[in-house]
Amino acid sequence: MKYFEANFDGLVGPTHNYAGLSVGNVASLNNARNTSSPRQAAKQGLQKMKALRDLGMVQGVLAPQERPDVYTLRRLGFTGSDHDIISKAAKQAPAVLRAVCSASSMWTANAATISPSADTADGKIHFTPANLTNKFHRSLEPDTTGRILQAMFADPNHFAHHRHLPDNDHFGDEGAANHTRLCSEYGARGVELFVFGRYAFDASKPAPKRFPARHTLEACEAVARLHGLSDEHVVYMQQNPDVIDQGVFHNDVIAVGNQNVLFYHQEAFVDTEQKLAELQRKFGNASELHLIEVKSSEVAVDDAIKTYLFNTQVITLPNGEMAIIAPTECRENDRVAGYLEQLTGRGTPIRHVHYYDVKQSMRNGGGPACLRLRVAMSEQERQAVNPNVLLTDELFTTLNQWVDKHYRDEISEADLADPQLLQESRAALDELTQILHLGSVYPFQRG
Numbered sequence: 161m162k163y164f165e166a167n168f169d170g171l172v173g174p175t176h177n178y179a180g181l182s183v184g185n186v187a188s189l190n191n192a193r194n195t196s197s198p199r200q201a202a203k204q205g206l207q208k209m210k211a212l213r214d215l216g217m218v219q220g221v222l223a224p225q226e227r228p229d230v231y232t233l234r235r236l237g238f239t240g241s242d243h244d245i246i247s248k249a250a251k252q253a254p255a256v257l258r259a260v261c262s263a264s265s266m267w268t269a270n271a272a273t274i275s276p277s278a279d280t281a282d283g284k285i286h287f288t289p290a291n292l293t294n295k296f297h298r299s300l301e302p303d304t305t306g307r308i309l310q311a312m313f314a315d316p317n318h319f320a321h322h323r324h325l326p327d328n329d330h331f332g333d334e335g336a337a338n339h340t341r342l343c344s345e346y347g348a349r350g351v352e353l354f355v356f357g358r359y360a361f362d363a364s365k366p367a368p369k370r371f372p373a374r375h376t377l378e379a380c381e382a383v384a385r386l387h388g389l390s391d392e393h394v395v396y397m398q399q400n401p402d403v404i405d406q407g408v409f410h411n412d413v414i415a416v417g418n419q420n421v422l423f424y425h426q427e428a429f430v431d432t433e434q435k436l437a438e439l440q441r442k443f444g445n446a447s448e449l450h451l452i453e454v455k456s457s458e459v460a461v462d463d464a465i466k467t468y469l470f471n472t473q474v475i476t477l478p479n480g481e482m483a484i485i486a487p488t489e490c491r492e493n494d495r496v497a498g499y500l501e502q503l504t505g506r507g508t509p510i511r512h513v514h515y516y517d518v519k520q521s522m523r524n525g526g527g528p529a530c531l532r533l534r535v536a537m538s539e540q541e542r543q544a545v546n547p548n549v550l551l552t553d554e555l556f557t558t559l560n561q562w563v564d565k566h567y568r569d570e571i572s573e574a575d576l577a578d579p580q581l582l583q584e585s586r587a588a589l590d591e592l593t594q595i596l597h598l599g600s601v602y603p604f605q606r607g
């Protein structure tokens with residue numbers, strides 16, 4: 161049977177803005193309060209999706225969330241009509257209003273952790289939405305994410321959905337951004353590599369000092385249990401606390417894997433040698449596994465963070481060769497561009513580099529890999545996916561027209577106080593759920 165990896169990219173929502181919400185994420189803080197362009201952001205994302213589809217990949221779309229989140233403002237004590245609530249929040253708690261307006265669900269690498277059917281005890285694809293507890297604006301995502309994923313992957317014969325982990329920092333879970341599956345072929349049993357930032361129940365273990373470690377070992381273990389993974393096919397690795405303190409807030413800012421390739425920076429992990437030996441043993445045919453380590457002398461951590469060299473997508477093209485999907489920031493940095501150029505000729509499976517402009521997302525710390533959620537699946541499983549979320553030329557055109565109709569060219573901080581933005585956003589999402597045949601996934605549609 162044919163197996164492959166499908167990418168589901170987050171469609172950027174109509175309220176995309178730069179609010180400086182993510183301490184520990186350098187780009188988010190550096191661009192705080194700049195004016196954003198939701199229309200351009202959504203179109204950059206759609207262009208990347210189209211480009212991957214044109215390369216022969218299966219590409220899907222993950223819908224954005226309802227923002228501003230007036231339900232959360234109600235929970236926080238704001239009363240009256242939706243209009244009143246937004247006006248009061250703008251005056252009394254502007255920082256809270258900024259947070260509930262975030263379009264952060266676009267970074268679907270943080271939507272969930274997914275284990276393909278070859279790895280799970282019951283032979284189904286398992287989904288656990290990430291609770292994203294570490295950042296208030298992101299902690300508002302998991303319920304709606306769960307509903308959207310269920311609307312996309314509805315067939316219970318193939319897909320198993322779990323509730324997100326308890327909403328507490330002890331079980332802080334950032335989803336697939338900290339999860340990599342290594343395998344010889346997509347349909348073969350793989351090794352699932354879970355990367356965490358700290359131990360929740362043991363303060364004596366290493367942890368960052370300056371910036372938060374968002375994801376715990378205990379969250380990784382819980383997801384592995386829920387998904388029915390066998391211990392012999394799971395590896396837990398800790399992120400180097402020093403790189404978290406330099407701005408590596410997710411592992412996918414410093415490492416990325418695909419099939420039998422793990423591409424990572426020398427400083428990415430704790431106990432690197434010992435842990436990679438465990439990975440090789442569990443992978444089985446160790447000679448097949450390509451561990452591509454980038455030395456600090458080749459690319460400094462700081463350059464990796466600025467360019468998102470590791471927030472690239474490593475994909476397997478239909479002809480079996482691998483390509484790196486990189487942000488244009490990598491091309492603009494001589495050292496990083498030079499590194500990528502020589503990498504394709506080094507005899508590893510990575511043979512091509514393609515650059516895409518996703519600057520609107522990059523300015524909030526989201527590169528190509530942040531924008532996509534991967535699902536390895538068989539052709540039979542693909543047929544069970546809601547077909548309306550899979551990108552075709554027609555859907556690409558429809559979504560571009562939908563963006564043109566509903567999205568603003570610009571959003572500044574002051575615009576977030578405009579209650580009209582909520583109406584525009586709801587009108588857009590209502591139409592989108594019809595385009596993608598998702599049913600009523602948003603709170604405003606559910607009463």
Ligand code: SUG
Binds near residue numbers: 262267527
């Ligand atoms: O969680 N930025 C996101 C970026 C997520 C990137 N995802 C991965 N690395 N997989 C975050 O820090 C910034 C929003 C703002 O400041 O307006 C933000 O949420």
